[in-house]
Amino acid sequence: MNTHSLVSIADISKEEILDLLERAKYFEQHPNSKILDGKVVATLFFEPSTRTRLSFETAVNRLGGRIIGFSDPGTSSSVKGETLKDTIKMVSNYADLIVMRHFLEGAARYATEVTDVPIINAGDGANQHPSQTMLDLYSIYKTQGRLTDLTITLVGDLKYGRTVHSMLMAMKYFKPRFNFVASHELAMPQEYKEFCRAEGIQFTETSDFSPEVINSSDIIYMTRVQRERFSDPLEYERVKDLYALHNAMLANSRDNLRILHPLPRVNEIDVDVDDNPKAYYFEQARNGLFARQAIITRALGINPFEL
Amino acid sequence: MSQQKTELAVAALQHGTVIDHIPSAAVFQVVKILGLEHTDHAVTIGANLASAKLGSKGIVKVADMFFDEAALNRIALIAPSAVVNIIRNYEVVEKRPVALPDAIVGIVKCNNPKCITNNEPMLTKFDVVSRQPVIIRCHYCNHAVSGANAKIL
Numbered sequence: 001m002n003t004h005s006l007v008s009i010a011d012i013s014k015e016e017i018l019d020l021l022e023r024a025k026y027f028e029q030h031p032n033s034k035i036l037d038g039k040v041v042a043t044l045f046f047e048p049s050t051r052t053r054l055s056f057e058t059a060v061n062r063l064g065g066r067i068i069g070f071s072d073p074g075t076s077s078s079v080k081g082e083t084l085k086d087t088i089k090m091v092s093n094y095a096d097l098i099v100m101r102h103f104l105e106g107a108a109r110y111a112t113e114v115t116d117v118p119i120i121n122a123g124d125g126a127n128q129h130p131s132q133t134m135l136d137l138y139s140i141y142k143t144q145g146r147l148t149d150l151t152i153t154l155v156g157d158l159k160y161g162r163t164v165h166s167m168l169m170a171m172k173y174f175k176p177r178f179n180f181v182a183s184h185e186l187a188m189p190q191e192y193k194e195f196c197r198a199e200g201i202q203f204t205e206t207s208d209f210s211p212e213v214i215n216s217s218d219i220i221y222m223t224r225v226q227r228e229r230f231s232d233p234l235e236y237e238r239v240k241d242l243y244a245l246h247n248a249m250l251a252n253s254r255d256n257l258r259i260l261h262p263l264p265r266v267n268e269i270d271v272d273v274d275d276n277p278k279a280y281y282f283e284q285a286r287n288g289l290f291a292r293q294a295i296i297t298r299a300l301g302i303n304p305f306e307l
Numbered sequence: 308m309s310q311q312k313t314e315l316a317v318a319a320l321q322h323g324t325v326i327d328h329i330p331s332a333a334v335f336q337v338v339k340i341l342g343l344e345h346t347d348h349a350v351t352i353g354a355n356l357a358s359a360k361l362g363s364k365g366i367v368k369v370a371d372m373f374f375d376e377a378a379l380n381r382i383a384l385i386a387p388s389a390v391v392n393i394i395r396n397y398e399v400v401e402k403r404p405v406a407l408p409d410a411i412v413g414i415v416k417c418n419n420p421k422c423i424t425n426n427e428p429m430l431t432k433f434d435v436v437s438r439q440p441v442i443i444r445c446h447y448c449n450h451a452v453s454g455a456n457a458k459i460l
């Protein structure tokens with residue numbers, strides 16, 4: 001049952017990741033292929049996320065599919081007081097695919113157990129957000145020409161940042177070297193460092209966002225450092241500027257370096273970086289469209305290369 | 308003192324089940340997992356008994372009750388050292404350690420208040436990710452917990 005769902009990046013193999021990247025590449029060249037003609041995709045946003053919803057809905061629209069769903073559960077009386085199971089069962093009567101975002105962790109996994117309609121997890125609380133990971137991987141692949149043997153520096157909130165944890169999981173197939181740069185309070189959790197050791201992934205760990213780290217990186221992945229993560233507000237004030245990137249810091253960086261950020265940013269990347277050709281975060285967001293077109297066609301069992 | 312008395316007490320059971328070598332701290336959780344709070348059968352609970360293996364151990368004896376494999380294996384979660392003895396006519400006819408299954412369904416409450424299992428009428432499910440020490444991970448939200456800290460439903 002439900003083998004085409006995508007709940008967590010950890011569920012899919014190296015071959016499936018590479019297949020999704022090839023699909024994304026195809027859709028970048030053919031963004032308006034009308035291959036979802038007659039398909040109905042439900043976008044169920046139990047938690048609002050305009051950015052993610054627009055990206056998914058644009059992906060469906062450009063492929064010629066139809067969309068039903070809701071973007072704010074507060075306005076949907078059927079959802080109020082109804083169990084998730086009943087909502088998913090109801091929508092399964094109408095849709096060929098369900099894209100869902102939920103504030104509860106594990107909601108998408110549970111949804112795959114109550115329906116045969118494929119589920120795409122568009123974020124379940126602090127847990128998983130695999131389409132973000134796929135667009136990150138596609139951005140790395142596109143800018144570096146490969147996924148193997150890269151030095152990737154993760155900066156900022158490595159404790160709560162689900163995108164960086166998913167990145168570790170997905171990159172395990174590609175022999176990466178990671179630099180973890182964070183304050184003590186937001187350091188990479190022990191279990192992910194153990195994961196790296198078990199998978200033979202090299203990593204360094206430092207609280208110093210130093211020139212050595214920057215100049216040895218192929219990718220710098222910046223994340224938001226949020227005030228509410230800190231028990232001590234003074235600690236937040238102390239560290240928020242330590243993990244911010246300014247253009248001058250990139251003076252001696254590698255030519256192939258690209259700066260990624262899942263957006264929206266607060267002050268982790270100064271606007272003076274935006275005009276540097278190494279700044280890639282806006283294009284990265286655009287890659288989300290192609291990555292999601294790839295995930296949607298896989299979920300529906302449609303092969304764009306055979307059409 | 309207690310070593311000999313424990314042996315005697317075990318032998319005194321005519322028919323039933325003896326679960327031995329339970330860490331003392333886990334004895335009452337074992338009672339809960341087996342649902343013995345609500346049984347009419349004779350139940351003997353021992354805790355803080357001397358044990359060469361564990362230093363201090365607990366034991367639970369239940370007269371005239373035999374538990375299915377799944378129920379006994381749930382005990383492995385909190386008492387991986389436990390040994391199950393089946394008694395018939397005062398004789399130990401079967402003696403074996405508990406075995407931890409790969410998945411634990413409907414037994415443990417997830418510690419994560421934002422987990423779907425705490426907000427939807429459904430069974431919990433945990434995958435065993437480590438056996439020594441016992442560490443289980445919520446199948447839904449991925450939060451991990453040690454067997455000793457698992458909250459039994």
Ligand SMILES: [Zn+2]
Pocket residue numbers: 106417418419422423424445446447448449450
């Ligand atoms: Zn959970």
